[in-house]
Amino acid sequence: MAERFTAHPRFEGLLETHVVRLHDGSREETLDWISVEEPLSISVDGDPLATTMRTPGNDRELALGLLFAESIVNCRGDIGGISHCGKLGEEGYGNLIEVRAAPGVSLEVEEGSPARRGTLATSACGVCGRRTIDDLLERCEPVSVERFARAAVARGVAELTAGQQQHRLSGGLHAAGLAEPDGSLRVAFEDVGRHNAVDKLVGHLLLKSGDAERVPARGKLLVVSGRTSFEIVQKAARAGFSAVAGVSAPSSLAIQTAERVGILLCGFVREGRLNAYTFPERLD
Numbered sequence: 001m002a003e004r005f006t007a008h009p010r011f012e013g014l015l016e017t018h019v020v021r022l023h024d025g026s027r028e029e030t031l032d033w034i035s036v037e038e039p040l041s042i043s044v045d046g047d048p049l050a051t052t053m054r055t056p057g058n059d060r061e062l063a064l065g066l067l068f069a070e071s072i073v074n075c076r077g078d079i080g081g082i083s084h085c086g087k088l089g090e091e092g093y094g095n096l097i098e099v100r101a102a103p104g105v106s107l108e109v110e111e112g113s114p115a116r117r118g119t120l121a122t123s124a125c126g127v128c129g130r131r132t133i134d135d136l137l138e139r140c141e142p143v144s145v146e147r148f149a150r151a152a153v154a155r156g157v158a159e160l161t162a163g164q165q166q167h168r169l170s171g172g173l174h175a176a177g178l179a180e181p182d183g184s185l186r187v188a189f190e191d192v193g194r195h196n197a198v199d200k201l202v203g204h205l206l207l208k209s210g211d212a213e214r215v216p217a218r219g220k221l222l223v224v225s226g227r228t229s230f231e232i233v234q235k236a237a238r239a240g241f242s243a244v245a246g247v248s249a250p251s252s253l254a255i256q257t258a259e260r261v262g263i264l265l266c267g268f269v270r271e272g273r274l275n276a277y278t279f280p281e282r283l284d
Contacts, residue, residue, distance in 0.1 A: 008033065011166050013055040013173065013190065035172035037192045043085075043098045044072065044107050055173065055191045056094055058200045059084070061207065062191075063097050065199030067107070068206060069235045071139045077211030078105050139238065143262040144219040146242040148181060149284045150274065153245045155183030156223040157269040161247070164225065166190045176201045178241075179221040194226050195235070202239045215240030228254045228267060237261040243282075245269045250277055 008014035014033045021028045041051045042063045054062060060082045067073040080103065085096040101107045156179030167173040167190060176197035177188030189200035205216035218240035224232060228250035234257065236244045243264035250258075250267045258265035258278045265278045276283055 005034075008169075011169075012036070012057040013166055013192075014170055033169040035166065035170045035192050039095055041096050042066065043096075044109060045101055046098070047109070049109060052193075052196065054193060054196045058189055058204070059094070059097050061189070061200040061203030062196055063099055063203065064206055065201065065203030065235075067099060068202055069199060069238050070109075071238075072107050072109055073099075073206075075212050075214050076206050076209055078102055078107065080105070137260060140261060141215055141240065143237060143240065144242050145262060145282070146181060146219050146264075147282045147284055148221060148243055148264065149183070152179070152181060152183030153221065153243070153266055153274060153283070154269055154272065155179070156185055156221050157245050157247060159183070159185035160188055160223045160225060163188055164190060167225070175225040177223050178205065178217055179223050181219070181221065183221070185223070188223075194224060194229070195231050198222070198224070198232060198235045202235060205239070217241045221245060223269075227251070228265065230254050230257055233257045233261070233263060233265065237263060245274070 005015040005017050013036050015036055016031050016033055019030060019032045021030060036055050037053055038056055039051050040054050040059055042049045063082060064073060064079065073079060078101065080100040082097065082099050084094060085098050086093045160175055160177045163185065164175045167175065173190040173192055174194040174197050175188055175190045178186050178201060180186060187204060189197050191197040191200060209216045216239055219242050222236045222241040222244045224246045226246065227248040228244055228246040230251060230253040233244060233254045241263065245266040247270055248267065250265055255265060255277045263278065264282050266274045266276050268275045
């Protein structure tokens with residue numbers, strides 16, 4: 001099976017494969033790039049926690065972002081180390097990762113926590129999306145109320161779309177990025193799963209933050225490439241984002257959650273227009 005794929009020289013998340021294109025009676029055999037989807041098993045101090053489907057690359061950030069969304073990790077200072085298990089070259093080496101607590105820190109995973117899954121979590125579903133909104137509010141610090149220019153929101157989404165290099169080649173990846181209040185995109189990540197892309201982004205911000213900083217994205221704008229679900233808003237609130245903007249529609253629970261936590265939520269941000277689903281008065 002592996003022989004039908006060729007690795008991309010630059011992007012770990014892409015493989016080249018043969019494909020037959022049929023169109024209006026024509027038939028063409030060609031090569032095309034496809035996105036990679038593989039399992040990542042995450043352990044915390046030797047205790048298996050979850051297995052999620054993801055696009056390889058930035059696994060440390062993904063694991064840390066997921067644990068932060070679940071309130072298992074609260075800041076960078078909680079982490080003593082993150083590394084892949086096994087030896088380089090062994091089968092499955094890149095698909096096992098362990099998170100270790102810092103000295104004197106206990107990374108508690110509650111029994112019954114949505115993060116603790118014995119079954120596989122697909123790339124299309126969030127691991128942390130089973131809590132009530134009240135539970136979410138208890139775990140999040142107050143969101144910073146910020147105003148954003150409509151042009152800034154549009155700029156952030158446009159820059160995210162323009163920067164999706166792997167998606168442009170494969171057509172199979174989502175993206176999430178942090179934009180400044182003026183809409184300039186600071187950093188972004190791609191993954192086969194929307195939730196994974198957000199986790200990679202938040203994990204990256206935590207790794208770059210101070211040891212005790214609990215809200216690495218306070219006052220910033222989260223831009224996402226697809227629809228906005230409850231899990232996306234939940235992760236945004238936990239990280240301190242003031243606003244979320246997506247290319248497609250939000251869900252009803254995403255809107256309700258954004259209202260409760262104080263997040264400006266915009267959808268269908270494309271071609272010079274957008275829909276404001278919460279707090280439209282905060283758009284200049």
